[in-house]
Amino acid sequence: MPNVAVISLEDAARDPARPVSYTEFAVASRGPPQSPAFLFGPFPSYLAPDLFSEFEIPAVGCYHLREAQVSFDAVILLQGQPLWSLALNHPDYYVPEILARNVPNLYHLRVRHIAGQAAIIHGPGYNVFGHWLADFLPRLYVLRRAGLDIGALKFILPRDLDTFALEFLKLIGIQAENLVWHDQNEELLQPDELIVPTVMRLGNRFNPLVATASRFWVERVLAHSGVTLGTARGRKLFVSRGQNQYSRTIASREVIEARAAAAGYEIVYPERLGLAEQIALFRSAGRIIGEYGSGLHGAIHAPAGAAICALRGTSHHPGFIQSGLAEGFGHHIGYVFGETPRFAQHQIVTINEEEFSRALAAMEVWGTDRA
Numbered sequence: 001m002p003n004v005a006v007i008s009l010e011d012a013a014r015d016p017a018r019p020v021s022y023t024e025f026a027v028a029s030r031g032p033p034q035s036p037a038f039l040f041g042p043f044p045s046y047l048a049p050d051l052f053s054e055f056e057i058p059a060v061g062c063y064h065l066r067e068a069q070v071s072f073d074a075v076i077l078l079q080g081q082p083l084w085s086l087a088l089n090h091p092d093y094y095v096p097e098i099l100a101r102n103v104p105n106l107y108h109l110r111v112r113h114i115a116g117q118a119a120i121i122h123g124p125g126y127n128v129f130g131h132w133l134a135d136f137l138p139r140l141y142v143l144r145r146a147g148l149d150i151g152a153l154k155f156i157l158p159r160d161l162d163t164f165a166l167e168f169l170k171l172i173g174i175q176a177e178n179l180v181w182h183d184q185n186e187e188l189l190q191p192d193e194l195i196v197p198t199v200m201r202l203g204n205r206f207n208p209l210v211a212t213a214s215r216f217w218v219e220r221v222l223a224h225s226g227v228t229l230g231t232a233r234g235r236k237l238f239v240s241r242g243q244n245q246y247s248r249t250i251a252s253r254e255v256i257e258a259r260a261a262a263a264g265y266e267i268v269y270p271e272r273l274g275l276a277e278q279i280a281l282f283r284s285a286g287r288i289i290g291e292y293g294s295g296l297h298g299a300i301h302a303p304a305g306a307a308i309c310a311l312r313g314t315s316h317h318p319g320f321i322q323s324g325l326a327e328g329f330g331h332h333i334g335y336v337f338g339e340t341p342r343f344a345q346h347q348i349v350t351i352n353e354e355e356f357s358r359a360l361a362a363m364e365v366w367g368t369d370r371a
Helices: 009-014 045-052 094-102 129-136 138-145 163-172 209-225 253-262 275-283 294-301 321-329 353-366
Strands: 020-026 038-040 060-065 068-070 076-078 081-084 110-119 154-158 179-182 187-197 235-239 248-250 266-268 285-291 307-313 332-338 347-349
Touching: 009 020, 009 076, 009 081, 038 353, 060 138, 076 187, 081 094, 129 138, 129 163, 129 294, 129 321, 138 187, 138 209, 154 187, 163 209, 163 275, 179 187, 209 275, 209 321, 235 253, 235 294, 248 253, 248 285, 248 307, 253 266, 253 353, 275 285, 275 294, 285 294, 285 353, 294 307, 294 321, 307 321, 307 347, 307 353, 321 332, 332 353
Parallel strands: 038 332, 110 154, 110 187, 154 179, 235 266, 235 285, 248 347, 285 307, 307 332
Antiparallel strands: 020 060, 060 187, 068 076, 068 187, 076 081
């Protein structure tokens, strides 16, 4: 890809010469993050800034762009220039790197025109279940706030999208005929007007509107699924990643799960359930323990006051989005750490049994038996 400078979407929206408009629905703010209810196991000082020093809460709004094209990973070109924006989870360093690696012939790709309006809600991590819960599905509410009918709007999506995401969209009421499939390595898509709702997350912090946004899409899923919510309340769930191969795994899973089961926790595998069934499962829970990952993000459906305990390594990856979700949805969050290399992506985590027992005791204090 030629060395073309990326520009800020926010700067473009402020430039009257650019065909960009922006409407804001929730303002940015600044405040201290919610502190964890407990931290057990080794907690290195280099992780402290991620938990205690993220003060910025993002604004939420919707952009309308003309003369814009959609490229790889939902990166936008405006009048030929790539855009970066933290509001789209596209940092300035990420955009040139991802384009150079995946579409080095960017300006030689064919351009396919799309008549009328089309929206994008996906972005980095579009085939990761947890990113749909935390980043993508809440953007549907932003579109609604912008006065758009998500049942009639066209959506641009990468052709290699996983089937679980298609099931999400179907249950929400987005019809197959309104999906515009994008061959990301071969073409640029240019609608007459590109609609781009912002994400609600900046790092580990969420705009408080995320809870309302999630209720919006959850209500649509339940309405289309026909699933009946049960009356059980205050269940204790252990979310296991033991049925699949992941880049992060608990070495002592059998022992840890046995201790959890002895304390009254049901061992559950959310990936075995449909989306509506997962919602019903987590809605019935007052205490949820799990290996850090997408499955545990399903705890957003638990009632306010629920306690969440995440088991994870001491590596920077995968961050602390679960803390931001807990803050946004009114949950208590705690962690049990097992030592892993500081910069490791692939991790085998050993959770100390005594530290886990301390977490089980703490969960009894912090959790809820009510809906």
